[in-house]
Amino acid sequence: MQACRLAVTDIACQRGDRLLFRGLSFALTSGDALHVAGPNGIGKSSLLRILAGLLRPLAGEVDQGGEIALLDERPALDPHQPLGKALGFWQRLDGPADNEAARLGLAPLRDVPVRFLSTGQKKRAGFARLLGQGAPIWLLDEPLNGLDRDAVTLIETLIGEHCAGGGICIIASHQPIDLPDARRISLGEYQP
Amino acid sequence: MTGVIAPLLLRDLALLAGGRRGNPLLPLLFFLAVAMLFPFAVGPDAPLLARTGGGVIWVAALLAAILPLDRLVAPDLEQGCFDQWALRGIAEELVITIRVLAHWLSFGPPLMLAALPASALLGIGGDTLARVELGLLAGTPGLAAIGVLIAALTAGLRGGAALAGLLLIPLAVPLLIFGAGALATGGASGIALCGAISLVLVAIAPFAGGAAVRAAREG
Incomplete structure (x- = not known):
């Protein structure tokens, strides 16, 4: 995996009339993991969208080197299509990938329309899309929501492997996540 | 770039024409129903039907x-597909362009076919029918562009459907004036102007639609 970096300097985020956080700075390089913690509504998702370049920060700068993959509560899979076809669309855009669907336990679900999948299954399908993209920088928004214990362990393993392979991973979650090497930022400390 | 266009177009066609999002036959049935019901509404006056039939088809x-x-x-915006495309460096303008093409393919050619039975129901003769078909060929790409443009502009809004109706009228009037107007005057110039307006709309739609999608994302 190519070297990647992601750094923010003194960023602030405003949604509507509300200033969510300000003065946030950090710098990550290949192999780093960062757990952004904080209660609901503190601006974790907005921070990830700023990092992804989908939202402009009110102030500050984002410096990124490397392709970014984002996983949020929306799996971006067509609800009416069978899972295999819906994932196949992204595979055609991202190029052929390893057989990540099998590892995530999705192989038996290939013919099931996405709208019939459970929350946890949709999450795993989103992970399959994320893995298929092969981007060095992962932005995960509440990746453990709706997952059972085995799946949580699997996701933690996947994140560990990704970082060991030289990737960057930023996890925004109010839940604890077992990543020994991860740095931790509590977004509540940056509230105005 | 071509590696992006083919999957996007195939997906759009599967969703729009393949019936994954609503019934693709609905516009066609709607179109035929209007042609069938109109003679009942105005009465069986053949000259009147022949004179007004082209306009009704339009x-x-x-x-x-x-x-x-x-x-x-709207569904792609809600499902986060536009975000994922943006992360992959796929411009909103390209997505919207492909969407216009897919939308036109899903209703333009079928409608031109359906105009044949519709013209029989309305008692429209050969010459007029040829002008209707030519006019539809020139005008439907513009209609497709208007449709996608309005859909993009109203996608992020609550009560977007009401606004969509208001936006449609000023955008569609020029197409109707020249497209349906060509039937009355009998000249080819009306169809040519209709085609020109169509081209302008097709050219504007990707940029206006792309900007609208980005604005909806920031909102």
Whole structure:
């Protein structure tokens, strides 16, 4: 995996009339993991969208080197299509990938329309899309929501492997996540 | 770039024409229903039907084109597809361009076919029918562009459907004036002007639609 970096300097985020956080700075390089913690509504998702370049920060700068993959509560899979076809669309855009669907336990679900999948299954399908993209920088928004214990362990393993392979991973979650090497930022400390 | 266009177009066609999002036959049935019901509404006056029939076909085509309006752009915005495309460096303009093409393919050619039985129901003769078909060929790409453009503009809004109706009228009037107007004057110039307006709309739609999608994302 190519070297990647992601750094923010003194960023602030405003949604509507509300200033969510300000003065946030950090710098990550290949192999780093960062757990952004904080209660609901503190601006974790907005921070990830700023990092992804989908939202402009009110102030500050984002410096990124490397392709970014984002996983949020929306799996971006067509609800009416069978899972295999819906994932196949992204595979055609991202190029052929390893057989990540099998590892995530999705192989038996290939013919099931996405709208019939459970929350946890949709999450795993989103992970399959994320893995298929092969981007060095992962932005995960509440990746453990709706997952059972085995799946949580699997996701933690996947994140560990990704970082060991030289990737960057930023996890925004109010839940604890077992990543020994991860740095931790509590977004509540940056509230105005 | 070509590696992006083919998957996007195939997906759009599967969703719009393949019936994954609503019934693709609906615009067609709607169009035929108007042609069938109109003679009942105005009475069996053959000269009157022949004189007004072309205009009716045009209005029916316009309304059929905007039937799938709410599912042209909004579902992809809600499901986060536009975000994922942006992360992959796929421009919103390209996505919207492909969407216009897919939308036109899903209703334009079928409507031109359906105009044949419709013209029989309305008692439209050969010459006029040829002008209707030519006019539809020139005008339907513009209708497709209007549809996708309005869908993109109203995708992020609550109560977007009400606004969509208001936006449609000023955008569609020029197409109708020249497209349906060519039937009355009998000249080819009306169809040519209709085609020109169509081209302008097709050229504007990707940029206006792309900007609208980005604005909806920031909102």
